[in-house]
Every structure is written in C-alpha cells, then in structure tokens.
Amino acid sequence: MENPDVLQEAEDQDLYEHLNIVVDKGQSLLRIDKFLMYRVNNASRNRIQNAIDAGNVLVNQKTVKPSYKVKPLDEISIVFPHPPRDTEVYPEDIPIEIIYEDNDLLVVNKAAGMVVHPGYANYTGTLVNALAYHFEQLPQLTGNEGRPGLVHRIDKDTSGLLLISKNEGTMTRLAKQFYDHTITRRYIALVWGDIAENGTVTGYIGRSAKNRIIMDIYDSEDKGKWSVTHYTVLERLGYVTLISCQLETGRTHQIRAHMKHIGHPLFSDANYGGDKIIKGTTFAKYKQFVQNCFEVMPRQALHAQVLGFMHPGVRQYMEFEAPLPADFAAVLDKWRKYTQ
Structure with a gap:
C-alpha cells in the first residue's frame, strides 16, 4: 500500500481539469456558454461563465466572451478548478x-x-x-x-x-x-553537498518504478510530466548548502526529486535519502553532530518562503514572505557554528 x-x-496541476474540444463539422452556430453546458459533464452555467470571464476558455488560442458563437472545427481549450x-x-x-x-x-x-x-x-x-x-x-x-x-x-x-x-x-x-506558471513561488532548502554554482534542473517527473512513494526524473514524456526548478546558492556551510528554489512548474515532490536527481538530496529527507550522512568525515564527533541536527529537524529541510500572485479582485501584484520556522533556523545555526 x-x-x-x-x-x-x-x-x-492535478487540482485543475484541462479539456480540449474540436467542434464537429456539422455544428450549427451556438453561444459558447450553452455549447459547453452540453459538452462538459457536471458543469453549471455559472461555472462555465466564471471560466470564460477569467480567460480560462480559449477558442483557437484566443479568449472569447460568453456570447461568442462556436463554429465548425473551432478548437476550444478549458481550464476548470476540479470540484472537490x-x-x-x-x-x-x-x-x-x-x-x-x-x-x-x-x-x-x-x-x-x-x-x-x-x-x-x-x-x-x-x-x-x-x-x-x-x-x-x-x-x-x-x-x-x-x-x-x-x-x-x-x-x-x-x-x-x-x-x-x-x-x-x-x-x-x-x-x-x-x-x-505566472505565480511566484520560492522555497528555501538545505541540501547535502557543496553546490558549486546556480543552476536549473529539468526532466519528466513521475512515480518511481522501484518505490511508489517517491518520484523519479525521466527523459521521456511518456513516463512523467515536464518539470523545471531554478536554484540559487545562498550560503555554503561545508558539507551542506543553503539554496533558494524557484518553481517554474508545480509537480509532486518536485524540489525533493530534482535535488536528489543531481546528487544533492534535501537534508533530513527520509524518503529521498537525505536522512543519513552523505557528505563529511568519519569522525564520531561529526556523526553525533549530524544526528543531533536530525533530531532538531526530523523532516525535510524545505520551506515555502515566498508566494506572489496577481490578486484577481484588486488586480494588483501581491507578494508574501514567511520567516524560517524554528526547527529550520536552529539547524542552520548549528551548521554555521560547526563550520566556523
């Protein structure tokens, strides 16, 4: 299980329903809101009109008004929030x-x-x-x-x-x-190893064939969904590195899988191999130090720090930042003292 x-x-992406419809050759002219009510299961007129007003309904790759009349061979694409x-x-x-x-x-x-x-x-x-x-x-x-x-x-x-x-x-x-992908999402993460420079991780992400509770990165689109993470080095702390990750896509476990894929799993991430010593010395004192860090932060060192979006109501860009939680801050402090 x-x-x-x-x-x-x-x-x-799984929170949204993506539909693509090609209008039949024999379709008579019909308002698009009525047309979609007939063609989309469990879609109320209010739900359809909200999607049209939000620009989530495209006809031939262009936004339309509810009064637009569909024509034969029109290509319609729709994005709906999934009903719960x-x-x-x-x-x-x-x-x-x-x-x-x-x-x-x-x-x-x-x-x-x-x-x-x-x-x-x-x-x-x-x-x-x-x-x-x-x-x-x-x-x-x-x-x-x-x-x-x-x-x-x-x-x-x-x-x-x-x-x-x-x-x-x-x-x-x-x-x-x-x-x-116009939402700003930046995470802060502590990863194993000394990352030399800023970079980007890409690949098709899907369930691991060996362990179904984690995700793997593949080079074929039939095995997963395209994913992109940009990372920036914030602070080098010897055997670990503090980075900022900017998400271009939002896939399950994206940062965790991406960082493991490039050989830098998140610190204390049990599912992705970060809950054991990957870099460092063999000295007992160092092993005890790392174990103490795991006890302070017994979960992956990942924090969704910045979130920015265009407010649909006031139509202004808003951005928020959350400070590091106590466990993350404490582990960082321990590594800074250790590397002094």
Missing part, C-alpha cells in the same frame, strides 16, 4: 497562522507536520479542517460544501505559504495563474 501522506499531496471529492469535512479549532486575508482569499503559513487535505488515514487534523472552522460563518459554495478552495498544496512535512480562495470566481482566476 502506498504511503497515505504521499498520496494526499497531489501536484498543483464528496468527502465531508469536519470543522476543527486548530491553530493556523494567517498571513493575509480579505474577502476573496487568504494566505496561510502552514506548519510542518500538518497534512493539507483530508484523505486516507487523515480525515481530521488537516489544514482544511482548520479552514472549515475559520470559515464556518461564510456561505457555502455550490459543489464545495464544507471545503475551502485549495489553489495549490505542499507536502505534509514542508512548511510555508499556501494560497486559499474564498469563492469560485477567485479560485478560477488563480487556477489560470498557476496553469500559466
């Missing part, structure tokens, strides 16, 4: 750190160890349970009963910023930004 913590962490699974979410009074909130959205600084969304073996205690409590006075969204709108996700043991939508219109517009 696959690890439930891994299974519940879907990649960002039909799973009841119980509100729970769980402390969460809200960085920003308005009528349309909020930004949360998620603690490490908190599962984002209810799933197998994790039906309570999740961020969504906490958000359901926070939102209990808000009106429910059609098709989204009891569940705030997740725009993206991060792994259970990754800390940092998450963007949450509070209505369908906002969610649809933010979905387009994620799909177009």
